[in-house]
Amino acid sequence: MTGTNEFIERTEVLQPEPAVALARLLAVDLPRLETEGLPLLWHWVYLLDRPHQGDLGPDGHPVHGTIPTPPEPGRRRMFAGGRVTKIAPLVVGRAASRRTELVSSTDKQGRTGRLTFVVARQVISQDGDVKVVEEQHVVYRDASVEEPPAATDTTTLTPQPLREGEWSLPIDATLLFRFSALTYNAHRIHYDRDYACKTEGYPGLVTHGPLQALAMTEAVRRTGATPTAVDFRLVSPLFDHQGLVARSTGSGAERDTSIRDVTGRVTARGHVVMEASQ
Numbered sequence: 220m221t222g223t224n225e226f227i228e229r230t231e232v233l234q235p236e237p238a239v240a241l242a243r244l245l246a247v248d249l250p251r252l253e254t255e256g257l258p259l260l261w262h263w264v265y266l267l268d269r270p271h272q273g274d275l276g277p278d279g280h281p282v283h284g285t286i287p288t289p290p291e292p293g294r295r296r297m298f299a300g301g302r303v304t305k306i307a308p309l310v311v312g313r314a315a316s317r318r319t320e321l322v323s324s325t326d327k328q329g330r331t332g333r334l335t336f337v338v339a340r341q342v343i344s345q346d347g348d349v350k351v352v353e354e355q356h357v358v359y360r361d362a363s364v365e366e367p368p369a370a371t372d373t374t375t376l377t378p379q380p381l382r383e384g385e386w387s388l389p390i391d392a393t394l395l396f397r398f399s400a401l402t403y404n405a406h407r408i409h410y411d412r413d414y415a416c417k418t419e420g421y422p423g424l425v426t427h428g429p430l431q432a433l434a435m436t437e438a439v440r441r442t443g444a445t446p447t448a449v450d451f452r453l454v455s456p457l458f459d460h461q462g463l464v465a466r467s468t469g470s471g472a473e474r475d476t477s478i479r480d481v482t483g484r485v486t487a488r489g490h491v492v493m494e495a496s497q
Contacts, residue, residue, distance in 0.1 A: 226320035227286050229266050233257075233311045233345075237264040240401055245388065247437050256308020259436045259446040259491075262343055262351055263429055265309075266317040267403040278414075279405035286319045287337040287357055290326075294335070294359040295419060296406065298428035300452030300487075301355040307348060315345040322354070335359040356452075378481040381464065386438045388463045390426055395459060398430050423458035431457065431465075431487040435476035438465035444474075444493050451476075451489035467491075 235252050241264050242249040250258060257265075268285050276282040280296055282289060289296065309315055322338040336358055343351040381387060388394075396410040407414040408425040415421045432451045439446050457463065461480035468475050472495070478487040 225286065226318055227268075228316060228318050229268070230314055230316040231266055232314045233265055233309060235311045237401065238311065240264070241433075244394065244397055244401065245433070245437060247441070252311040254310070256310045258440055259305050259449060260303060260429075260433050262309055262353075263433070264401050266315065266343065269403055275405055278419075279407040279411075286321050287324075287339050290324065290335045290337075290359055293362050295362055297358045297360065298453065299336075299356040299358045300428070300450075301353060301432075302448070302450040303351065303353045304448040305351050305446075307350050309343065309345055309350050313345055315343055315350070317341055317343045329360070332361040376461065376480075376482055378462070379483045382466070384438070384442075384468055385464050385466045386434070386441060388434055388465065390459050390461075390463045392424055392459055395424055395426065395430075398427055402427075402429065421456070421458065423460050426457040426459060426461075426463060426486075428453050428487070431463065431478045432489065434463060434465040434478060435467070435487065435489045436491060438467040438476055439474055439491050439493075442467060442470075446491045447494055448492040449476075449489050451487060453487045455484065455486045457486040 238252055238257060238261055239249060241261060268281070270281040270284060274281045274284055276289065278296065280289065319339060319341045322340045325336045327334045327336065336356065339355045339357065341353040342349055392410065399405070399409045404427070408419055408421060409427055410424065412424055415424050431453065432449065435451060436446045436449055457478065457480060464479050464481065466477045466479065472493045474491050476489040476491055477485055479485045
């Protein structure tokens with residue numbers, strides 16, 4: 220395991236437009252941004268890294284000047300999960316600062332080859348106070364040498380009906396492209412079908428891990444609650460032809476959340492904490 224004191228800082232005035240765009244993308248209610256502040260995880264459309272085009276690798280991710288960076292050329296990147304705590308609301312119309320640092324990098328040998336587990340930490344402050352603390356978990360794996368699988372026949376999927384506490388978000392290439400643009404994420408597995416299938420061996424476009432996490436917290440927010448912390452992990456890839464169904468269970472101060480595809484296969488799990496009064 221290795222650690223580092225390397226960090227990146229970014230400051231900008233939070234404008235309402237990114238939050239408005241996210242609300243319209245997800246078809247969810249927009250809060251009163253100047254009083255209620257941003258809902259949990261909505262900071263992901265702010266304080267973004269905007270690398271030079273020449274700094275991007277073949278997969279669309281920056282290869283230097285960002286945190287985390289690939290441990291070496293050719294490694295595949297996977298967002299694995301994380302935890303986020305909203306200490307106080309981030310409000311629009313004011314400047315905010317984000318500090319990102321690499322916490323650790325650990326190499327392991329998996330059944331499919333080498334794996335590098337990376338943990339990055341972000342702290343977002345506004346008006347001199349810490350507002351959001353985040354820990355992101357990313358995994359890098361070696362490029363596959365196997366033949367890519369055949370494209371999935373979407374007509375074989377048998378959808379399960381929605382159950383109580385579930386919310387369906389229609390997924391297609393357009394939505395994934397717009398979310399990539401909104402978060403300035405150039406990873407080609409989310410919008411370039413030829414690259415995703417022929418180069419990385421996926422059966423379709425990959426639905427973003429952060430999009431699944433947002434869907435989980437929004438499933439809770441749809442109940443009228445106010446999430447203030449979430450711990451989540453991705454357990455299986457989700458592809459554009461498989462849909463996205465978010466589920467929130469419970470009604471107390473802590474709730475379990477999950478993402479499944481239309482057939483019922485779970486792809487992400489989370490645990491959400493509400494405001495103390497809820």
